[in-house]
Amino acid sequence: MNHKISRRKAVSTAAAVGAAVGVGVVAGAAGFFIGSSAPREQKTVTLTNQATLTQTQTVTASKLPGEIKIGVLLPLSGDIGPIGSKMLNGAKLAAKLLNNWGGIAGSTVSIAAEDTVGEPTKALDAVKKLVEVDGVQVIAGPATSVEFLTIAEYLKSRNVPAISMSATAAAISEIGGDYIFRVVPSDAEQTRALADLITSKGVNRLATFVVSNDYGIGIETGLKKHLGNKIVLSIRYDPTKGDYREELNRVKQANVDAVLWAMWVDSGIVVFKQAYDLGLTNILSFGGEGMSDKAFFADAKAAEYLLLTKMTGTKPAPPAESLSSKKFVEAYRKEFGEDPGLFADTTYDSTMVSALAVALAGEYKGAKIASMIKTAAYHYIGPSGQKMMNASGDAEQASYEIWRIVKDGEYGFKKIGSWDSVTGINLTS
Amino acid sequence: MIFDASLIQTLLNGVITGSIYFMVSIGLTLQYQLMKFPNLTHAELFTIGAFITYIFADIVGLGYWFSLPIGAVLTGGVAALIYLIVFKQLIKRGASLSHLIIAAAGMGILLRYALWEAAGRRSYFYSEFFTPYDIGSIRLSVLWIAIIIVAALTTLMLFLLFTKTMLGKAVRGLSSNPLLARVSGIDADKMTILVWFLSGVLAGLAGSLRAADTRLTPELGVEVLIPMFAVTVLGGIGSVSGAFMGAYILGLAESFGVVPLSSLGFPTEYKALTAFAALVITILILPTGLSSLLSKERTRRD
Numbered sequence: 001m002n003h004k005i006s007r008r009k010a011v012s013t014a015a016a017v018g019a020a021v022g023v024g025v026v027a028g029a030a031g032f033f034i035g036s037s038a039p040r041e042q043k044t045v046t047l048t049n050q051a052t053l054t055q056t057q058t059v060t061a062s063k064l065p066g067e068i069k070i071g072v073l074l075p076l077s078g079d080i081g082p083i084g085s086k087m088l089n090g091a092k093l094a095a096k097l098l099n100n101w102g103g104i105a106g107s108t109v110s111i112a113a114e115d116t117v118g119e120p121t122k123a124l125d126a127v128k129k130l131v132e133v134d135g136v137q138v139i140a141g142p143a144t145s146v147e148f149l150t151i152a153e154y155l156k157s158r159n160v161p162a163i164s165m166s167a168t169a170a171a172i173s174e175i176g177g178d179y180i181f182r183v184v185p186s187d188a189e190q191t192r193a194l195a196d197l198i199t200s201k202g203v204n205r206l207a208t209f210v211v212s213n214d215y216g217i218g219i220e221t222g223l224k225k226h227l228g229n230k231i232v233l234s235i236r237y238d239p240t241k242g243d244y245r246e247e248l249n250r251v252k253q254a255n256v257d258a259v260l261w262a263m264w265v266d267s268g269i270v271v272f273k274q275a276y277d278l279g280l281t282n283i284l285s286f287g288g289e290g291m292s293d294k295a296f297f298a299d300a301k302a303a304e305y306l307l308l309t310k311m312t313g314t315k316p317a318p319p320a321e322s323l324s325s326k327k328f329v330e331a332y333r334k335e336f337g338e339d340p341g342l343f344a345d346t347t348y349d350s351t352m353v354s355a356l357a358v359a360l361a362g363e364y365k366g367a368k369i370a371s372m373i374k375t376a377a378y379h380y381i382g383p384s385g386q387k388m389m390n391a392s393g394d395a396e397q398a399s400y401e402i403w404r405i406v407k408d409g410e411y412g413f414k415k416i417g418s419w420d421s422v423t424g425i426n427l428t429s
Numbered sequence: 430m431i432f433d434a435s436l437i438q439t440l441l442n443g444v445i446t447g448s449i450y451f452m453v454s455i456g457l458t459l460q461y462q463l464m465k466f467p468n469l470t471h472a473e474l475f476t477i478g479a480f481i482t483y484i485f486a487d488i489v490g491l492g493y494w495f496s497l498p499i500g501a502v503l504t505g506g507v508a509a510l511i512y513l514i515v516f517k518q519l520i521k522r523g524a525s526l527s528h529l530i531i532a533a534a535g536m537g538i539l540l541r542y543a544l545w546e547a548a549g550r551r552s553y554f555y556s557e558f559f560t561p562y563d564i565g566s567i568r569l570s571v572l573w574i575a576i577i578i579v580a581a582l583t584t585l586m587l588f589l590l591f592t593k594t595m596l597g598k599a600v601r602g603l604s605s606n607p608l609l610a611r612v613s614g615i616d617a618d619k620m621t622i623l624v625w626f627l628s629g630v631l632a633g634l635a636g637s638l639r640a641a642d643t644r645l646t647p648e649l650g651v652e653v654l655i656p657m658f659a660v661t662v663l664g665g666i667g668s669v670s671g672a673f674m675g676a677y678i679l680g681l682a683e684s685f686g687v688v689p690l691s692s693l694g695f696p697t698e699y700k701a702l703t704a705f706a707a708l709v710i711t712i713l714i715l716p717t718g719l720s721s722l723l724s725k726e727r728t729r730r731d
Binding site: 236276 | 435445649
């Protein structure tokens with residue numbers, strides 16, 4: 001304990017000295033964070049950093065290569081290729097802006113992109129090519145959770161950090177924090193929002209009715225963590241079975257106030273039809289983002305059921321407009337002549353955080369860069385918001401929209417409030 | 430306490446599922462009786478029937494109840510055509526049992542992919558609204574009542590057909606001793622076409638009812654393929670009364686299987702497992718199926 005305190009003291013002293021020398025408050029803060037996350041090298045790193053900021057670039061430039069490669073793993077062909085190709089623009093824009101601003105301590109930033117086709121095995125080939133052939137030491141990507149879970153072990157074995165821009169599976173948190181990071185929140189956050197929503201509606205007895213796969217089980221287990229014994233019955237159903245009358249009868253007999261549904265459209269419609277027929281109608285319905293899909297209205301009875309049980313739920317909200325997001329859209333339009341597509345902002349952010357981590361590490365070595373990623377993210381505010389990470393390497397900031405089914409001529413969804421990790425739930429109607 | 434309302438509903442749910450299984454399995458059983466090969470194409474007729482009904486009900490606009498018999502009869506026609514075009518020719522050319530089984534499997538895949546191509550991999554829904562009613566603490570919809578009634582009428586009709594009419598006697602004669610039947614002047618070809626037609630009608634009925642209860646997709650038949658064969662085996666392959674018992678045992682086992690599964694916190698997708706456990710146990714105890722319990726059919730089999 002004493003040892004720790006004295007070390008902290010030393011750090012803050014160093015920071016104070018930095019400020020006194022006239023480097024400025026920013027340098028002091030950066031020195032503090034670098035010092036606290038890598039205490040053994042505190043002295044030298046602090047010095048190098050101050051040296052950089054006081055324009056003696058020769059000290060750091062000697063340790064960084066002339067070209068700093070940021071690896072990018074995205075699906076550039078295949079089913080989700082069209083989305084991935086546009087996401088790549090976000091990474092390109094980040095590199096271009098960094099270079100316009102003078103690069104990283106004089107080194108230029110370049111993008112080394114590899115196509116993962118959105119498939120785990122191809123992603124593994126792609127990451128090996130980046131690391132073994134191109135010598136990449138930090139990666140923005142991959143885009144999907146399965147790909148990330150597949151290549152994680154390899155990344156760890158080669159000490160190369162990766163920051164995903166769109167993988168949201170809760171399971172990634174279990175392996176994240178040292179080499180595995182993401183600039184998006186885990187799906188587990190959405191269950192926190194859902195739990196708050198369900199609690200705010202005064203529900204005391206809840207049943208969960210979920211499709212038996214990662215999506216459904218993820219929501220069920222996430223909710224159990226937050227709602228505990230308010231969940232009196234959990235049904236996991238087989239989506240290929242096509243007949244759920246008895247499962248629904250169990251829910252009816254359990255006498256619950258509300259049901260949380262997490263299903264796919266096809267089997268979901270059957271469930272709602274049969275729930276209507278069974279008379280499971282004196283309950284409230286809740287759901288996650290998968291449930292705010294107009295495809296559920298394909299059957300009149302299913303649609304009527306959702307309206308009758310006042311289906312309410314959460315879905316990820318677009319980031320609030322900020323100076324950063326405004327500038328990003330402007331720059332993107334100027335560069336590519338169109339509006340940024342899905343996840344272009346988070347791809348930009350993961351590329352930026354990667355580059356900042358390289359700058360903070362002062363060396364192009366995977367292990368060192370990895371140790372700087374949380375620090376870089378802590379200070380970074382990008383177009384997709386504040387990117388501060390938790391111990392598992394997940395973005396902490398999450399915001400969700402709260403929606404409810406409405407019928408105004410035809411069935412639709414209406415925003416009735418919001419939830420975010422800072423202020424919690426806020427219902428407007 | 431044990432006999433509470435929730436279990437009556439559970440029983441009812443099992444009967445509805447069992448009725449669908451019965452109607453689709455009985456065609457397979459009849460075909461087996463006559464031709465001694467399991468027709469894997471049969472499950473696709475379940476889907477085809479539902480689509481034909483959909484075309485008449487929602488595209489032509491005749492409504493569900495009018496279209497149901499049209500769909501059933503036309504599916505019967507499709508079944509008879511499949512026999513005439515494919516299986517009759519194969520048998521004529523001396524195809525063995527394994528040839529026929531593989532041809533049937535191939536035909537089934539062909540039909541399923543043709544449906545995928547025509548309808549796309551999406552779900553369709555009949556626009557008919559089936560009103561649900563509360564009867565005491567039991568919930569019944571018009572459709573569920575229809576499923577149970579149609580299955581009951583099917584049973585009655587088959588019973589009368591096989592015991593009271595010359596036609597039924599001819600089919601029975603043909604299945605138990607083809608040579609003797611032919612000698613006594615029974616037109617084997619006509620009888621086989623008739624049995625395929627009848628199987629198709631029942632499959633089309635069952636498929637249209639199931640699709641109305643759930644959804645209509647080109648995969649509708651795949652969902653019942655395994656239960657259908659299970660029922661046929663459970664009943665004792667080729668036995669009508671055995672298939673009847675098998676269908677309702679499987680339906681009830683699935684339905685009642687959900688009760689302990691959900692109260693013990695297991696995923697209810699294992700309900701298929703409880704149903705098949707019932708199947709395996711039956712086969713272990715009665716290797717020739719439930720029909721061996723019925724003495725009359727046992728002597729015939731021996």
